[in-house]
Amino acid sequence: MDIPRDLTNVTLYERLGGSAGVRSLIDDIIEAHMQNPTISARFLPYREDPERLETAKRHLCDFFAAGSGGPDRYAGRTMPDAHRGMNVSEAEYMAATDDILTTMARHGHDEAARQEVLAIIWSLKEEIIHA
Template structure:
């Protein structure tokens, strides 16, 4: 018996791409954090670059074949001064999107654990 990887449980390349689209759109609609994401609408090329990094990050971190070549979490978030409320709003958005995509509760908990493990690398850096 083989156990599916997190990458496979998230739907592989296509599933992760769909999740990223919805996560970014949900962040743009969330009044608590939308100010950080709406400027990307003004620069579609940069928005696509950010989405590409997020797809690669999620793929690589979940056992998929894509290699993440973006900046480290502290480097990517340095100077943004992300606070606890903003961080939790982003995590809540991610969990909501996973739920809407039919991702099972155990997988959502695993993603939540990963999100919490990155908290110190993203907040107040």
């Protein structure tokens, strides 16, 4: 008989499927951004430069993993530094947020996990918009 695991000790990172789950999620989030008319212009150029795209995905995976309780350390730029000069609008931020949450739902992540990610996203808003 399987003994249920105490979910209070399971990190968001583990619930997202660990490294492989986060990578799959990031791949699909970036693709959703490329399809989203509100923000696609910011992401489509990455398609023309596979090395740059892979670097961006690696940084996003590290950031997402570290922020969700994973073992990885994020050694990239701060949110303000990464978005400085981009003049990200509220509409663009919300479009990206919607893509993330929709992709998580498509991956089968429950409402609790999506709400945790939303809280993280919301905590970064002031560091990204109009940076």
